[in-house]
Amino acid sequence: MTAAAASGGAGTGDPGPPLLDAHLVADRGGFHLDVALRVRAGEVVALLGPNGAGKTTALRVLAGLHPLTAGHLTLAGADLDRPDRRAWIPPERRPVGVVFQDYLLFPHLSARDNVAFGPRRRGADRRAARAVADAWLARVGLAEHARRRPRQLSGGQAQRVALARALAVDPTLLLLDEPLAALDARTRLDTRAELHRHLAAHPGAAVLVTHDPLDALVLADRLVIVEDGRVVQTGDAATVTARPRTDYVARLVGLNLHRGHADGHQVRVGGLTLTAADSVAGEAFVAFPPAAVVLHPARPDGSPRNTWEATVAGVQRHGDNLRVQLDGPLPVVADVTPAAAAQLRLVPGLAVWAAVRAAETRAYPVGR
Amino acid sequence: MTARRKDRPVTARGNPGTRRACAALVGAVALALAATGCAGGADPSADGDGVRGPVTVFAAASLTESFTRLGAEFEAAHPGTTVTFSFAGSSALATQVNQGAPADVFAAASPATMRTVTDAGNADGPPVVFARNQLVIAVPQGNPRSVAGLADLTRPGTKVALCAPQVPCGAAARTALDAAGVPLTPVTLEQDVKGALSKLRLGEVDAALVYRTDAAASEVDAVEFPESAGAVNDYPIVVLRQAGNPAAAREFVAYVRSDRGRAALTAAGFQPPRA
Amino acid sequence: MPVALFVPAGLGLIFLVLPLAGLLARAPWATLPQRLAAPGVLTALRLSLLTATVATLVCVVLGVPLAWLLARVEFPGRRLVRALVTVPLVLPPVVGGVALLLVFGRRGLLGGWLDATFGITLPFTTAGVVLAEAFVAMPFLVIAVEGALRGADVRYEEAAATLGAGRWTTFTHVTLPLVAPGVAAGAMLCWARALGEFGATITFAGNFPGRTQTMPLAVYLALETDLEAAIVLSLVLLTVSVAILAGLRDKWTAGP
Numbered sequence: 001m002t003a004a005a006a007s008g009g010a011g012t013g014d015p016g017p018p019l020l021d022a023h024l025v026a027d028r029g030g031f032h033l034d035v036a037l038r039v040r041a042g043e044v045v046a047l048l049g050p051n052g053a054g055k056t057t058a059l060r061v062l063a064g065l066h067p068l069t070a071g072h073l074t075l076a077g078a079d080l081d082r083p084d085r086r087a088w089i090p091p092e093r094r095p096v097g098v099v100f101q102d103y104l105l106f107p108h109l110s111a112r113d114n115v116a117f118g119p120r121r122r123g124a125d126r127r128a129a130r131a132v133a134d135a136w137l138a139r140v141g142l143a144e145h146a147r148r149r150p151r152q153l154s155g156g157q158a159q160r161v162a163l164a165r166a167l168a169v170d171p172t173l174l175l176l177d178e179p180l181a182a183l184d185a186r187t188r189l190d191t192r193a194e195l196h197r198h199l200a201a202h203p204g205a206a207v208l209v210t211h212d213p214l215d216a217l218v219l220a221d222r223l224v225i226v227e228d229g230r231v232v233q234t235g236d237a238a239t240v241t242a243r244p245r246t247d248y249v250a251r252l253v254g255l256n257l258h259r260g261h262a263d264g265h266q267v268r269v270g271g272l273t274l275t276a277a278d279s280v281a282g283e284a285f286v287a288f289p290p291a292a293v294v295l296h297p298a299r300p301d302g303s304p305r306n307t308w309e310a311t312v313a314g315v316q317r318h319g320d321n322l323r324v325q326l327d328g329p330l331p332v333v334a335d336v337t338p339a340a341a342a343q344l345r346l347v348p349g350l351a352v353w354a355a356v357r358a359a360e361t362r363a364y365p366v367g368r
Numbered sequence: 369m370t371a372r373r374k375d376r377p378v379t380a381r382g383n384p385g386t387r388r389a390c391a392a393l394v395g396a397v398a399l400a401l402a403a404t405g406c407a408g409g410a411d412p413s414a415d416g417d418g419v420r421g422p423v424t425v426f427a428a429a430s431l432t433e434s435f436t437r438l439g440a441e442f443e444a445a446h447p448g449t450t451v452t453f454s455f456a457g458s459s460a461l462a463t464q465v466n467q468g469a470p471a472d473v474f475a476a477a478s479p480a481t482m483r484t485v486t487d488a489g490n491a492d493g494p495p496v497v498f499a500r501n502q503l504v505i506a507v508p509q510g511n512p513r514s515v516a517g518l519a520d521l522t523r524p525g526t527k528v529a530l531c532a533p534q535v536p537c538g539a540a541a542r543t544a545l546d547a548a549g550v551p552l553t554p555v556t557l558e559q560d561v562k563g564a565l566s567k568l569r570l571g572e573v574d575a576a577l578v579y580r581t582d583a584a585a586s587e588v589d590a591v592e593f594p595e596s597a598g599a600v601n602d603y604p605i606v607v608l609r610q611a612g613n614p615a616a617a618r619e620f621v622a623y624v625r626s627d628r629g630r631a632a633l634t635a636a637g638f639q640p641p642r643a
Numbered sequence: 644m645p646v647a648l649f650v651p652a653g654l655g656l657i658f659l660v661l662p663l664a665g666l667l668a669r670a671p672w673a674t675l676p677q678r679l680a681a682p683g684v685l686t687a688l689r690l691s692l693l694t695a696t697v698a699t700l701v702c703v704v705l706g707v708p709l710a711w712l713l714a715r716v717e718f719p720g721r722r723l724v725r726a727l728v729t730v731p732l733v734l735p736p737v738v739g740g741v742a743l744l745l746v747f748g749r750r751g752l753l754g755g756w757l758d759a760t761f762g763i764t765l766p767f768t769t770a771g772v773v774l775a776e777a778f779v780a781m782p783f784l785v786i787a788v789e790g791a792l793r794g795a796d797v798r799y800e801e802a803a804a805t806l807g808a809g810r811w812t813t814f815t816h817v818t819l820p821l822v823a824p825g826v827a828a829g830a831m832l833c834w835a836r837a838l839g840e841f842g843a844t845i846t847f848a849g850n851f852p853g854r855t856q857t858m859p860l861a862v863y864l865a866l867e868t869d870l871e872a873a874i875v876l877s878l879v880l881l882t883v884s885v886a887i888l889a890g891l892r893d894k895w896t897a898g899p
Contacts, residue, residue: 092806100802106799117808121807556855557852566846570741572766
């Protein structure tokens with residue numbers, strides 16, 4: 001992978017040397033992690049992946065809570081962890097701030113003392129540390145809650161205190177582990193917007209670990225998709241959502257994804273030949289949204305392109321529509337309106353004809 | 369006060385008492401009992417005076433060695449009897465007796481302790497003194513500090529263990545020290561003779577005032593001192609009112625007072641009672 | 644109502660409280676004031692409270708780090724060390740006292756050296772009482788604190804590390820406050836055990852009024868001659884210790 005590929009796509013001017021330059025190789029209880037990561041100053045990168053993909057291990061390695069077995073971890077030109085040079089900086093001496101998944105606010109300390117904890121440990125006297133804490137609490141809108149203990153705070157408030165605590169040490173690298181996962185849907189919306197504001201204001205690098213694509217899309221400048229300890233795809237939100245490269249990503253962004261062999265606009269996939277909007281040659285992915293799949297009770301008239309016979313495997317609610325799983329030569333999901341579903345009398349086992357509009361069928365090469 | 373009790377028909381309450389004692393023992397040591405013939409009581413080998421069955425003796429800890437020997441000899445002389453001992457501090461035993469412990473005979477290390485049992489009306493007849501014990505100065509083997517008398521114990525740097533004044537050996541020590549006019553401050557007032565002796569044997573003290581019998585049974589040297597004559601301890605023994613086997617109990621007391629019993633006690637360092 | 648729980652719970656309570664009722668029933672209430680004023684009672688009580696408290700402090704200072712070691716540090720032989728910590732629990736206290744003499748006594752492994760080098764002798768001194776009580780009571784503290792440490796979330800310590808706290812600061816500022824209820828419970832157990840200590844104390848420190856005669860020793864010797872005096876002494880010890888423990892418990896479990 002080249003440097004341009006690793007950090008490319010953000011499109012924000014100066015490509016300069018990355019603030020965080022890491023090749024994280026670590027082993028943890030039989031699990032092997034091998035992830036390259038470069039983050040520029042002011043950039044927010046999301047490590048996105050399913051549970052058990054190694055995102056949290058990557059974050060722990062960055063924070064110094066778990067050692068590298070190989071590779072390197074360089075932040076602002078300083079080696080934090082470099083096994084081949086026997087370089088190792090313990091967590092307490094890394095310029096890193098962490099927002100933990102369930103915040104881990106110290107239960108015996110007030111919100112203010114939680115935020116003041118970092119500055120105090122890094123040399124500030126009690127008064128100065130409290131002043132820093134008060135300033136940060138004010139910035140996250142919790143000035144009046146400074147004296148409260150963590151258990152007297154709501155989930156959203158606790159999240160903001162945790163963010164203030166991590167930022168109060170002025171970290172060069174800010175790490176966030178599923179920062180919104182513990183919140184209910186409504187709080188999440190507000191907190192996400194506010195977190196976005198703070199991340200945008202953070203001058204250092206930020207790495208966000210999440211399994212929620214929406215968090216990643218809203219908060220991050222660039223996505224690094226991790227599966228099974230490896231990077232499977234990287235790029236900005238538009239690229240990744242338009243051109244998923246694995247089933248996981250496709251499902252994540254709600255696309256049907258298949259791999260086949262392309263010859264111009266024709267892609268051979270699963271015994272069918274689909275016509276795509278793009279012209280590709282060789283191994284290629286074909287992706288189309290569920291809404292682009294239209295269902296017919298019988299073979300459509302005029303025998304258009306991209307039609308095949310399928311069997312209904314399942315029907316679920318999906319927003320205002322119904323999402324239909326189809327078995328057949330090409331297993332896909334289709335979104336239909338309730339009215340259409342009623343007209344078709346969709347039940348599992350029913351035979352239908354599926355059609356995909358060629359204009360919405362994207363094809364792109366498997367290789368780069 | 370004892371005459372009235374003597375008149376009471378012994379056999380009338382003997383049998384149920386025996387059954388009770390048997391029941392209690394069965395619960396505790398069923399296997400050992402099976403050999404004693406307790407339940408049947410028709411052992412043909414029992415001798416003519418009908419003395420058989422179990423005898424439970426509560427005896428002062430200082431009697432452990434001599435009474436254990438006497439018990440074996442008694443069983444041999446009276447086939448069909450079994451002697452069971454409970455050795456402990458006299459005061460603790462007296463408390464147990466007064467709380468109704470199933471004992472036949474009580475042998476104490478001091479008349480004062482015996483008095484708590486007789487005062488409570490738990491003795492069957494007046495106690496008799498069967499032995500005397502005298503204090504000695506116990507010192508490590510070889511007597512490294514050349515202790516010759518009580519006055520030597522007040523030398524600077526000499527650590528002495530006494531028994532606490534609440535227990536007989538402590539009371540005797542206090543009497544002897546007062547008689548000698550020796551202002552001794554011990555480093556510890558031990559709960560019993562064995563405690564004082566173990567401090568000596570561990571080397572924590574240089575001397576301990578203990579009974580001659582205890583010194584004899586231990587790997588220490590004993591220094592006799594004249595003032596101990598004024599603090600001789602009488603050992604009284606008595607058959608208890610709650611005795612389940614009074615006949616055998618009486619026989620055991622008689623055996624302790626016999627020539628053979630006296631010989632065993634003398635061998636252990638006791639002196640015979642004053643005539 | 645879960646009878647299956649209430650019945651044994653009630654029986655358990657009765658079993659624990661009945662002996663206390665026995666003491667109360669036999670207490671010589673009429674002569675109580677005179678007996679309480681008897682010389683030696685207050686001296687023994689004061690000595691007991693003093694030595695049990697100092698012994699508890701010793702146990703906290705040494706036992707909390709030991710519990711931390713057992714709970715947080717992987718080292719070879721940790722299981723064995725954990726078993727060794729409980730030795731004083733299973734050792735008959737009198738044997739514990741003898742063992743202490745063999746180490747700290749005049750001819751003990753360390754005692755001779757302590758005496759020759761620093762002029763420190765422990766047997767027959769109040770410090771010896773503290774030592775004997777601490778020896779017997781420390782496992783209670785270590786076990787309670789180790790349990791609390793194992794139950795505490797290690798990730799708080801990691802969070803402290805990412806905020807710049809070294810191991811020591813993390814221990815004092817985060818770990819200790821988190822396990823404070825466990826330390827308090829362990830210290831109370833430890834204090835109660837030290838207060839009732841008899842066997843190791845009389846064996847190691849002997850018995851001398853005002854210096855090494857604690858309440859349990861006074862009670863034991865009173866039993867030799869005067870059951871009622873022993874009961875009075877026991878009730879004094881019980882009343883004072885239950886009052887102190889109940890008071891502290893309310894304070895400590897109020898929580899942050």
